[in-house]
Amino acid sequence: MCRDEILIEVYNDVFYKAYISSLLPKLVDEAHSELVYTLSEMDEEKLINLHDNKELKYYSIAIIRNMIFNKSSPFNRMFNESHLEVQEALYIIDDVIPPQFNDDAADELILDIWRYLEDRSKNIDGAWYSEQIFKMYFNTSKSFRELSAETKIPTSSIYHNVKGTQELIINKFKDRWNLLY
DSSP states (O other), X not given: OOHHHHHHHHHHOHHHHHHHHHHOGXXXXXXXXXXXXHHHHSOHHHHHHHHHTXXXXXXXXXXXXXXXXXXXXXXXXXXXXXXXXXXXOOOOOOOOOOOOOOSHHHHHHHHXXXXXXXXXXXXXXXXXXXXXXXXXXXXXXXXHHHHHHHHOOOHHHHHHHHHHHHHHHHHHSHXXXXXXX
């Protein structure tokens, strides 16, 4: 595959826009363009090797995170901090393991949580990324590292998305959750 084909593939992959919108919902197109530009400036051999070794997605996510969170990045200099609404404060909470119930109330709560996440994904740009990561983690017994190895998404990204979604669910369904205890 040549440089142009790889860049077209990255440009057309909705994953990157979704990931950017989960971090920076107001500047998705700008950050996506900056990613493609950065990759286009990269040494062609290195770009092809990353693609062939299936490391390009991981590398691109690292570029996006550096571009958004690094205060001295060209992207941040271009779009000063007053325009950025980066969610830097990601809350880390203790692992919340839902109790295993066999009653209808628990099943109904879980269905309501899934519906809430689906509605949130439809109404908020980039929320579907967090929803999918959370569902992947919730529906398997795999660790964050195992999911990272399987999807090539950085472990920290999976961790923060799962924990953020857990906190959102806990806050939204706190009263109903406590009734089940």
